[in-house]
Amino acid sequence: MDIQKELEKVLNKEQILINEPMKKHTSFKIGGPADFLVIPYTKEELIEVINFCTKNNINFYLIGNGSNLLVSDKGIRGVVIKTTGLSKVEVKDNIIIAECGASLAKVSKKALENSLKGMEFASGIPGSIGGAIFMNAGAYGGEMKDIVERVLVLDKEGNLKILNKDDLEFAYRYSNVQKNGYIVLEVELKLEKGDYEEIKRVMDELNGKRVEKQPLNFPSAGSVFKRPQGYFAGKLIEDAGLKGMRIGGAMVSEKHAGFIINYDNATCEDVLNLIKLIQDKVYEKFGVKLETEIKFVGE
Ligand SMILES: Cc1cc2nc3c(=O)[nH]c(=O)nc-3n(C[C@H](O)[C@H](O)[C@H](O)COP(=O)(O)OP(=O)(O)OC[C@H]3O[C@@H](n4cnc5c(N)ncnc54)[C@H](O)[C@@H]3O)c2cc1C
Known part of the structure; x- marks a missing residue:
């Protein structure tokens, strides 16, 4: 089967990279070529690519910002799906709804702009929100589990599911997204109304600590x-x-x-x-x- 041709039925040519060095997509700047690296822009495109891979027994691997990954020198066989094209973030009162590829920096900035507190701890973590749910990312006493309300996932059978935070079995650097092979599509966070200046002060302080210590x-x-x-x-x-x-x-x-x-x-x-x-x-x-x-x- 001509995988490239099949992918082109779902995505534009510029969304499909062939033999793409993974060192360009990881914070480690390490990693050999992925046979294909695709960048969907909508949930529908992402789901279609996954369905195509699943139906045809093509190995696929999802990445966000590649900030927690060590990729082998020989690279990755099959299709790497990079989620950073899905980065919409919406705010309704104290609720933030973010697509999986939105960076924690972008989501935190939205929180700040809307004077919402609770995710200051995450503003300097260089991952996507999907990757942060997968890892239950955390820092400075906060973890994703503290602010997640619900998550929209695609399960291994291709069904869409809404999971409440208790369904995700969050633990230290763990959520059952890892065990169940879920694809996180969208994340709903529940924050609290706060004071803009105070939220900004905490974010700046924590990011200053990162610069000093890391x-x-x-x-x-x-x-x-x-x-x-x-x-x-x-x-x-x-x-x-x-x-x-x-x-x-x-x-x-x-x-x-x-x-x-x-x-x-x-x-x-x-x-x-x-x-x-x-x-x-x-x-x-x-x-x-x-x-x-x-x-x-x-x-
Ligand atoms: C300088 C630096 C500082 C860091 N500081 C912290 C820190 O303070 N706290 C912390 O917890 N981490 C930290 N990290 C690690 C990293 O940023 C986090 O683990 C982050 O959550 C990873 O997100 P990502 O989008 O980069 O995921 P990736 O590295 O792209 O992927 C990580 C895993 O998540 C999976 N995944 C990604 N997106 C999805 C999705 N949508 N659905 C399902 N699975 C998905 C991937 O398949 C992979 O297995 C740091 C990293 C760096 C480089």
């Missing part, structure tokens, strides 16, 4: 490891003497040991080897097993 001048995927119970991954890595440790172009950040940075044209293999070294050393020294937060994808 190596934002290098490509990365944020914290590589989940927080182990009772510890901080960054502290354990630092105490294991691994700050600045390099394998190939990948390096444990000197600024924040919980981050691996793409210091100099790192490959996925460099990062995987460095992850393994960190896990082994931390286990050897402290008996703590570090589990990755970032998602590995590809051949």
